[in-house]
Amino acid sequence: MSEWKDVNPGGLVGLFLGALLVGSGIPGEGLCAGAEQVEDHKQGTQAVPPTNQPTDSSETAGQSKSAAVQSENLDTAGVPEALESDSPATDLELQPEVMLEAPVRASARPWRFAESFTPLRELAPTPVPTADPADGAEPSIFNVPTDLNHKVERHIRFFNVAIRDRFEEWLTRLNHYKPLVDRILSEFDLPSDLVFLSLVESGFNPHAYSRARATGPWQFMRSTAKLYGLRVDDYVDERRDPIKSTVAAARYLRDLHDLFGTWPLAMAAYNAGEGKVLRALQKTQADSFWEIAQTRHLRRETREYVTRILAASMIAKNPDRYGFSQAQSDLHEFEEVVVRRPILLQDLAKVTGVSSHEFRRLNPELRRGVTPPDDAEYHLKVPVGTKATIEPLLDRVPSWKVSTSAGTGGQDRGGSPEWYRVRVGDSLWTIARRFRLSVQDLRARNNLTSRRIKPGDLLAIGP
Template identity: 30%
Template sequence: MIVKKLSLVVSAFFSLAVCAQETAKADIELKPEVKLSYLDSIKSTFKKNDLAAKVDSLWMNELVSLDIYDDLTKDIQTINKDVTVDEELPTELLKQRLAAMNQKSPFEIEYNQGLENIIKSFLKNRKKSFSRLMALSEYYFPIFEDAFAKQNVPLEIKYLAVVESALNPKAVSKMGATGLWQFMYGTGKQYALKIDSYIDERSDPLKATAAASEYMTKMFNIFGDWELVLASYNSGPGNVTKAIRRSGGKTKYWDIRNYLPKETQGYVPAFLATMYLFEYHKEHGINPERAVVKNFETDTVAVKNQMSFKQLADLLDMPQSQIQLLNPSYKMGVVPFYQGEQHFIRLPKDKVATFVSNEEQIYAYVKYDKDFRATSSRLAVKYAPKAKPAAVKPAPVDNGDFEFYKVRKGDNLGAIAAKYDVNISDIKKWNNLKTNAVAIGRSLKIKAEEEAPVKAVPAVVDKEQAIASAENKEKTAVDMDYVVVAGDNLGSIAKKFGTTIAELKELNNLTSNNIGLGKTLIISKAAIVIEEPTSTAIASNSVDSFKKKAPSKNVSEDYYVKKGDSLYSISKKYPGVTISDIKKWNGIKDEDIKPGMKLKING
């Protein structure tokens, strides 16, 4: 009896084990195959350095915001140093602190009522701005101090960049002064800063700081007074010389201040007020808002071929805004290649490690991407349908390519631009914004790709005509699907396939921009797909999401009606198909069709 029970237990155990194995096998079989794009297949071969420190994305979002520059510049230009400001700071205590600063500085830091008013004004109205500026300074100040130490320039002049540009390397004044140190075009050229269509070294923190250091040294040799050096930096040495003459030959800033241009009269006090707030920020409850990444946690790598920030961002899994922040001198989001010159890209150290370890694959992808776009453009031009010239009409302000974002508390243009992977200047242009300030509750128009790449295939291309391509590339008419992978969003997918967010949402009946990982999206109908080049080792191992499918003559196909379609134009897309066929297959009595309507096409 015991043996019989034991047999039953053993038998039941083995049955459960077999059942579990079959269930596991079924689960494995039911898992959908995830298609990899060419880009993802290359990235899967990358060697990665997981021990390297990561950059805090919240801090990066803070860095790409430009709104402090507008606010601080307006304050410095309009602040009235003669109006008393009601803010808790005893005058005697301020005098003591200024005297302590004066002892360890080559600047003559003396108390006066105008300086007290500016300090109190900053404390009352700009505490949050200075908190953010201190986070920025953790990155930029080491660069400034290194350059100034080489030229024996007072390190305190680093605070001048706060007054000049609010530590924004892309800042541009109304007069065209550019960069952290606000060089005009002529001055930039005078100090050997390269300025062309691709590069503006006035925005390069290292080179622009070296130029500013050289300027300061020359001006000190002329005036022998650092306050007058600052005044000449703001208004030019000519205005300082005139002020000296008008004052009767006096050579101290505070003695000639009233003879200087109005803006320069508040310029040096604003510099000293900034120095005070940085020195005594803890006493006033001002601390950096974000975790910071210091300069030594980034490094540069030489780039051997032209590549775009978009390509780098895709390959290295980092936002374009972060690359723009670290490389502000590249004007068009492209690292150019000039024969006989070297260009460098600055990246977080973990990304530098990834780049250097995988250079061959990276340059292979860049070449592939360039060739693919060139071929797509040629085919689009060659097979574009001929149409009668139409009268040029102004583009509508709002169309299907735009979506709307409602500004919430804590938002700024930098964070919103990073969210949609677009530039701040684009958001300002789409919404006619003059400044970087945005009101809470305002709806902003966002366009994920302002100028979408030319589609590989126009929707109206005839199948037989496409097969006769002069490029001898193999093409096939297919329904194009794409499986969503990690890091995707509708904007990046639309850009990858040369379509728009609106078209993707229409084709897939999406009511929002949220897409789940692993979801299969319809990209287009009856599109032409170009076979990938296999000249590189990586290409042969890739499984592209838009791999060709063999055509079948006796299989029904769905077609989604687009704006401007008619039954006649649709029938022309399918050889041998007539209007009456489409009406019969879809039970249509008249020729009234609407965009988004699904039509069945047989044969």
Template identity: 30%
Template sequence: MKNYLHLWSLSALLILTGCATTSQPEANNSEAEVQSTASHTPNYPRGPLSPINSASVQRNGVANLAVPDDLWDRIRRGFAMPDLQNDLVSNQEQWYASRPDYIQRMTQRSSKYMFHIVEELERRGMPTELALLPYIESAYNPQAVSSAKAAGMWQFMPSTGTYFELKQNMFRDDRRDVLASTRAALDYLQKLYNMFGDWHLALAAYNWGEGSVGRALARNQKQGLGMGYTDLNMPDETRNYVPKLQAVKNIIARPENFQTELPLIENHPYFQAVTLDRDIDTAQVAELAGVTMDELKSLNPSFNKPVIFKAGTPQVLLPWDNANVFRRNLQAHEKGQYASWTVWTVPSTMTVATAAGMVGMSEGDLRAVNNIPPRMMVKGGSALMVPRSAAVKQDVSSHLADNAHIALTPEIVTRRTTVKARKHDSVTGIAQRYKVTAAQVADWNDVGVKAAFKAGQQVVLYLPVRVGAERHAGNHNSHAASRSSKAGKPSKDSSAKKSTARSTPTKAAPSKRSTATTKKKR
């Protein structure tokens, strides 16, 4: 009987211990690791459970169910990447630790955005170390722009931003948007992790480009070398990329070891999104919410115009309490027009002065609000920000809000010029010689398109003169006329009579794009 009771007690103990073991992860795995593993290996074997044997029974740690005191504690609990330990990490630790003011500014700036990023990482089952990546990329500055034209907290290149559906147009740049850029960055990082199966390699690809990392791995495999992050031959920027993140992680994990004090970031949302039902001026949003324009722009850094078009940007981020104030004030605000700006599509290529006159603005104001540089004309089809009159009842359409753009061309004027026709000259021949159309020559001289000119007949032309060269036109024309009279041949620049210059838009010469390359491929 005693042996029976002993065996029964031992069996019960094994069963109870086994239940506890299967209900929680192993002691050296965090919750984020378990979630991450589940998200990347969805096809688990199915069928009846195997019986528990003594070899599979082990004691595990007790899960910490207490709510984190602050966001730093919450981030530390979600660390799931393997630690990197080498001299590069030590060098980066020393660099950051010797700049406590810099760390204070970075961490203080991140306090507005960190909660949202940590929430997204935990929802996706990703390591919370990734919440520290914007420290490396941009010092958590959503307005940061690199020399390679990468923008925002997560430093997206224009092409990569487009691939991950970040809108970039004249009204907004979603690479700077807090919600959109975070979504895109985590999508990209998940994609890279699925490709390489290693977070250090995924981070290297985020910095260097997935193609570059793939080729480096292929070279190492061919040469029989290691396939880890530290084994690859890579640019210095990428070689120091993960060590920088590791150094920041170490400082966040144990700030006292680096004589660093982290600012308090409370474990609750800093902002909330408010849906917009109408186009509205950004200044009015700030006024109704009771926040400064600087605060509004810090949460909505993608806005680059004085108006928010609800068709393209249906929500605005506001500090948590101010969002409720905004909703109440917006409801109490009299119904009507909230936006004092709208978009006007330019019907044809014209000077800025002409466009300003058509919309009732000064040329200077139109240039300023649309960022039009001097000596440039606006091409037909361009979208310009203009004041919204009371007669305009409809808000800007979603198509225009998403696709509006400004196309510019160098401002070119024409000068009335007369030339002497040669023997057997025709309208077509002169048009070809001076690179204008036959219809224009015919119109300027009140003749038919197929007409011919007599030798020595005065032919009127309006030839383009760039604004910058206009001041030299008088001397140039007189010299050309002198040369042509001596040679007995007319000069295309000779003129017998001048009149007021008039605008004749022409296609601009293609601008040369920079061919400079950069190590960062995103």
């Protein structure tokens, strides 16, 4: 049996079949040619030259055309006449027009869910914008490496698909404040693209409040706000003031840029704090934000921060490209009147006929809906064109006085309490029910954007 070890079984089968064909009178030429072709195909697949080595172009072309003729012979049903020509294989030319007219086989049909994963037309990869100084354009402050463009595209898709409705509200609100912010940034000689930092931080919502207790359109923490001159107390929170908070943000960003030297590092420090960015640079011995963004020394939110701002800026600058409307928003305009005693905005609205909602919208820094009692003069913002009407009526507005019962939980013996100090176990629902108010009315009186209250808070209840 050892002499059979080197015998190829396939060869024996071929000889056996050949003998049968010869005995039956059928020419065996076609079978031999087919066998040789199969052997050549196997050898070709096993000995494909590396891509960096030269190959004979004429031989390659001949093999590809032979393969085309072979596939034609296997199935010619329904194939256009151009592919059924009797011309030699070397003369066969496949025209693109003919190939498009060929019927699609069942096996070649696209996966039925493929369209769900096809990128939207407006989301086609776009190069990160860079300004040419020769054109007089403002240079880009992001300096995103080209190998990180996929992150920018991912954030664009998130804004454009996942939170599209919310982002459209952000754009509308930004257009309301953008001319004002641009003017402030220009006065501080800062890049105008920094306005999009507030778009990512809060959607430029004056009442935005984070889990870390950062507040306002620029999301200032209390300590940082006071460091940059913003007033934060029981009656006034200037972190919510669009103008004063923007001035403070401009000063803070200017200081961060002076400290780090680049805008990506300055923006990362704005998000995480300068201490964390300095420690990350020291531990990694890096010089740029993009180097430390590849490490675990920064939170994921901070690592993605700059690319997210860039993605938001690309949509805000070209809303039509991404399918967002360019509806014109009313600009943030107002007049000011000087109030020399504490008054409730609700009382002012009753006397002047101006909506109390409009007073609250223009003065989001007033936490209790009342001008601060300790200020000898307070500049209250009023709608454009109403100053001349409101000023003569200020004397008719009743003065507001702090209830002496506020410290005892708001239980006033002589009448309805004006203020209530929150106790342990209180909620907006229980407080509203106690004083026969709705939760919505209680939140509106106190400019509350959430249902969170804590013991010691002072809530306006009446009159």
